Structures are given as structure tokens and as C-alpha cells.
Amino acid sequence: MLDRHGCPLMPCHPARARKLLAGGRAVVARHTPFAIHVKDRTVGESEVSGVALRIDPGSRGTGIAVNHDVVAGDVDPGESSTTRRGLYAVELCHRGAQIRRSMEQRAAYRRRRRSANRRYRAPRFANRTRPRGWLPPSLRHRVDTTFSHVMRLANLFPVTELHVEKVSFDTHALGLGKESLNGVEYQQGTLAGFEARQYLLEKWGRACAYCGASGLPLQIDHIQPKGRGGSDRISNLTLACAACNQAKAARPVEEFPAEQPTRLARIVNQTKAPLRDAAAVNATRWQLWDELARIGLPAAAWSGGRTKYNRTTQGLAKSHTLDALAVGELDGGTRIVRYPHTVLVTAATGRGCYARTRPDKFGFPRLRLPRRKQHFGFATGDLVRAVVPRGKFAGKYTGRVAVRASGTHRIAVPGGYADVRHKYLRLLQRGDGYGYSTRGETRS
Ligand SMILES: [Zn+2]
Known part of the structure; x- marks a missing residue:
């Protein structure tokens, strides 16, 4: 809902929008996402409490949720007074794979031209530098389309805060930072437990560290057993299948896979090795965060472990948009009480190309547009x-x-x-x- 000057007001129910349109008080401002212009209202005359924008960036699709946290006046003591209501949900489908295919095709044409029936030309692809923060076009597209969607929604909704899922797991909370944390609470069902589990899954490749089995439930296992002085710190934890976990029991790691010295060496190595940067840090997410932080709205970064924890404890199904709604802190037992039942799916299609000829499979122009x-x-x-x-x-x-x-x-x-x-x-x-x-x- 936009006021007479085009400034965003709080969103309204479709029924109210229909009434305003039928009564001549409003006109349609935009078809998709649907927005109306209220002709006799300004932001100053209206109550605009603001909404939050929550973003769950993914590789194929990004979920964006617009929500409103409502604080109720009178509730029973011990019950949370805050409820989170999802107002609008957008699933943005990226076309990174398509861009990648096009780039590969172009590279192939160029490669052919270099070796075709011509004089020798030295390859020139290795003598160029890339600017700082360069991303491959397929990933750049992800950052750009997500950013532009946030800016568009900020024109239609009175957005006062941004919440972005920036990292898979909060390494600081896990005690991997400079100040180490002792006694990591890794029990399933707590926030730290979700974070720890996600970290271990990533670090140990989603497979049992002892037998290499994957695709079955994995348990968290102490590499050096607690009874022998092993700590609860995340660096002493690994994943094991039920059978291996039971077989290993309280034996130290040196004794358990005794018949497989190579595997033991691998486990010891992996324990010491920090998580690969590529797995811990997702370049596109960081870049998106950098750009969103520059908009000027209050922005907060959260971890994927927290999102999953929130979504599970709130009993929500798995989807990009519900994940987005669950991004961020649910402080003081905030409950998610409502979410939109219809999601707007926007697929990035591009705007066509400048080329006015179509090449055949050898790269020769064939069709004139x-x-x-x-x-x-x-x-x-x-x-x-x-x-x-x-x-x-x-x-x-x-x-x-x-x-x-x-x-x-x-x-x-x-x-x-x-x-x-x-x-x-x-x-x-x-x-x-x-x-x-x-x-x-x-x-x-
Ligand atoms: Zn196993």
C-alpha cells in the first residue's frame, strides 16, 4: 500500500484493498507484486509501525519474507507477548546455471576461433587481473538480483530492519574464534546443538569418520573419550554411525580403527585442520551482506544453524520462504503465528540479449533477428x-x-x-x- 506521494504504508488485507479500489479511494500502482495507491492518505496521517525483511540466500533460490512483530498488551505471566506474522513471501529463482552455460558456450566459440584456420594468436585469458570482490557472472547475478529485490520491496513496504542469513554456522559461538569456549553444549535440540551439528556435518563430509558410511543417521562422538580426558570442545567431536559409535565406546581414537592406519591418520589430520574456507565462507552471501549493509537500514546477520533451529522448534515445513521467516533471533519465546499461504515465485529471466543474430552450432551467424x-x-x-x-x-x-x-x-x-x-x-x-x-x- 502506497500513500498519495508514493511512500509505503503498512500492507493491508486483500479484502480491504478491494474495498478501497471499489470505493475509488485507491488506484492500482503495480500489478505484480500487487500494490495500490491510496489517494487520500499520507504517511504522516497514518500509523506506520514498520516491517522487517528477512532473507535466506540459496544457490538456486532465495527466500525473502516480509514480517511484522506484534507485541500484545495483556498476556498471562510466563507467556511471550511477541508474535511474528509473515505478511508477504517471495521466492526468487536464480538462473546461475543458465548464465554459466552461456559463458561456457562463449568461451568455446572463442577457443575455436583461436585454433581455427588462422594465424597463431597467443592466448590472452591469463594476463588479466580481476578487481577485488570479483565473482563469476553466475554468482554475481545471485547477489545482484537479490539486492534489487530487496530494494524493490523496500519501495513497497515500510522496511525498518533487515535480517540476513550470512553464514552456515556461527563459528564464534562454537568457540573456534580466538577466545575459546569450553564445554560446548552440543546436545540436539538446542541452538548451540544445531550449530555444532551443522558444523560437524560440513567438516566431516556428512559421513561416519570411522567407516565412511553416509546417508544414515550420524551420532556425535568424542574423538578422545571424555573418560580419558577428552574435552567437549568442538575440535574433539566427530560424527560416527551408530555401529561405529558403539564399537568404539570409550576407547581412544588410536586404538579403535587400529586395522586401518590410513584412516586414523586422516581422522587426526582432519581434527587439526581448520574447516576449508570455501565450506565455511560462502562468497556470494558475504558479498550480499556487504551490499545490504551499505543501504543504511539496520541490518543483522545470522547463521543457518539458528534458522534451522527456529524453523524446527516452530514446527514449520521446509521451504525457502519459511526459512526466511525463521531467520534471526526469536527472543523471549517469540512465536511465528502466521505466514502467507501463497508465495510469489519470481524467476529471473533476463531481458533478452543485444545480439541480433543467432549462431549455428559452429558459431557462424545464421538467423537474423x-x-x-x-x-x-x-x-x-x-x-x-x-x-x-x-x-x-x-x-x-x-x-x-x-x-x-x-x-x-x-x-x-x-x-x-x-x-x-x-x-x-x-x-x-x-x-x-x-x-x-x-x-x-x-x-x-
Ligand atoms: Zn561408521
């Missing part, structure tokens, strides 16, 4: 509504359009397409590089 991108008022990627009165594709459709110079454009509809003359189309929203659809939220 039109110079113009717009045909009969529509461009590929526009969101349109079609009402077709008769013919093979008679019916009503809403979707992304792919234009043709002939004027019979193609609309992507769930499970297929429809070819529609331009005169039956109505523009809902100009293409913005994303394809929109919805899905129901995952139920537990």
Missing part, C-alpha cells in the same frame, strides 16, 4: 492479459508474452502456451526481467 524489440506495442517479457473470443486458443490468459513480428504473440501459460493476436492483448505490466507465478506455501 529484427532490429526492433517491440511489435504492436508489446515486447517480450511483458505481463499481459488475453481475452480470446474464438478459435483454437479461445479463453482468458494472463502471463508473459513472447512477441513475433507477425503480430501473433505467444503467451506462456501453466502447462503450455497460447498464440494470440495482439488485438486481444492488454498490457498489465512492462517486462522487468522476471517471470511471475505463485505457489502454495509448503505445509508441515
Whole structure:
């Protein structure tokens, strides 16, 4: 909901939006995500308590949740007064794999041209430096699209704080930092337990350290048994399958895999080795965090272990958007009481390419594309509504359009397409590089 000057107000229920639109007090500002302009309101006259934006960055998809923490006035003593309500959820689907494929294809064309029937050219790919913070284009895209989505949502919602899942596990809390923590509480079911477990899974490759079995429940095992002076610190913990854990019992690690000296050496090595940087630090997440922190909104970074802990204790199903809603601290027993039942799925589609020719499989130009991108008022990627009165594709459709110079454009509809003359189309929203659809939220 936007005020008369276009500043965001608190979001409202769809029923209220319908009433405002029907009564002429508001007009549609944007189709997807749906936003209305209230013509007789300003932010100053309204109560705007602000919302939080929570982000769970992933490799294929990123979950973004808009939520509102409500503090109730009167509750029984001992009960938490704060409840978290999910207001809006977006699942952003990245196209990193597609970008990677295109880059590889381009590299292959260039490689061929170097060795084709030409004079010798020295390879030039190794003599260039990369700027600080450079990321491969497929990863750069993840950071950029997530950032731009946050900025868009900040234009539609009165966002007052950002919460980002930045790391998989909080190494500081695990006692891996300079100041070591003794007696790590690694019991399952506590926040530290989740963190410790996630760290150990990553460090020991999700497999039993003694027999290498994976895909079965793993237990946390003391490398040097407690009875022989082994500590509870995370550096003394490993993962073992039930059989190995029982077989090892209270024996020291030197005696247990006695018949396998190489395995023992590997365990001892792994214990001493710090976690590989690549596993501990996800470059895209850090870069995203750096950029979000620069916006100027209060931002907080959290760990994946905490998200998982929150989601599990709140009894939520696994999905990107519910994960996003569970990011951050649930202080004082805050409960998540509501989440949107419909999620907006935005797939990064790109905005087409500048190249006006299509190459064949050898890289030679074969197909010449039109110079113009717009045909009969529509461009590929526009969101349109079609009402077709008769013919093979008679019916009503809403979707992304792919234009043709002939004027019979193609609309992507769930499970297929429809070819529609331009005169039956109505523009809902100009293409913005994303394809929109919805899905129901995952139920537990
Ligand atoms: Zn085992």
C-alpha cells in the first residue's frame, strides 16, 4: 500500500484493498507484486509501525519474507507477548546455471576461433587481473538480483530492519574464534546443538569418520573419550554411525580403527585442520551482506544453524520462504503465528540479449533477428492479459508474452502456451526481467 506521494504504508488485507479500489479511494500502482495507491492518505496521517525483511540466500533460490512483530498488551505471566506474522513471501529463482552455460558456450566459440584456420594468436585469458570482490557472472547475478529485490520491496513496504542469513554456522559461538569456549553444549535440540551439528556435518563430509558410511543417521562422538580426558570442545567431536559409535565406546581414537592406519591418520589430520574456507565462507552471501549493509537500514546477520533451529522448534515445513521467516533471533519465546499461504515465485529471466543474430552450432551467424524489440506495442517479457473470443486458443490468459513480428504473440501459460493476436492483448505490466507465478506455501 502506497500513500498519495508514493511512500509505503503498512500492507493491508486483500479484502480491504478491494474495498478501497471499489470505493475509488485507491488506484492500482503495480500489478505484480500487487500494490495500490491510496489517494487520500499520507504517511504522516497514518500509523506506520514498520516491517522487517528477512532473507535466506540459496544457490538456486532465495527466500525473502516480509514480517511484522506484534507485541500484545495483556498476556498471562510466563507467556511471550511477541508474535511474528509473515505478511508477504517471495521466492526468487536464480538462473546461475543458465548464465554459466552461456559463458561456457562463449568461451568455446572463442577457443575455436583461436585454433581455427588462422594465424597463431597467443592466448590472452591469463594476463588479466580481476578487481577485488570479483565473482563469476553466475554468482554475481545471485547477489545482484537479490539486492534489487530487496530494494524493490523496500519501495513497497515500510522496511525498518533487515535480517540476513550470512553464514552456515556461527563459528564464534562454537568457540573456534580466538577466545575459546569450553564445554560446548552440543546436545540436539538446542541452538548451540544445531550449530555444532551443522558444523560437524560440513567438516566431516556428512559421513561416519570411522567407516565412511553416509546417508544414515550420524551420532556425535568424542574423538578422545571424555573418560580419558577428552574435552567437549568442538575440535574433539566427530560424527560416527551408530555401529561405529558403539564399537568404539570409550576407547581412544588410536586404538579403535587400529586395522586401518590410513584412516586414523586422516581422522587426526582432519581434527587439526581448520574447516576449508570455501565450506565455511560462502562468497556470494558475504558479498550480499556487504551490499545490504551499505543501504543504511539496520541490518543483522545470522547463521543457518539458528534458522534451522527456529524453523524446527516452530514446527514449520521446509521451504525457502519459511526459512526466511525463521531467520534471526526469536527472543523471549517469540512465536511465528502466521505466514502467507501463497508465495510469489519470481524467476529471473533476463531481458533478452543485444545480439541480433543467432549462431549455428559452429558459431557462424545464421538467423537474423529484427532490429526492433517491440511489435504492436508489446515486447517480450511483458505481463499481459488475453481475452480470446474464438478459435483454437479461445479463453482468458494472463502471463508473459513472447512477441513475433507477425503480430501473433505467444503467451506462456501453466502447462503450455497460447498464440494470440495482439488485438486481444492488454498490457498489465512492462517486462522487468522476471517471470511471475505463485505457489502454495509448503505445509508441515
Ligand atoms: Zn561408521
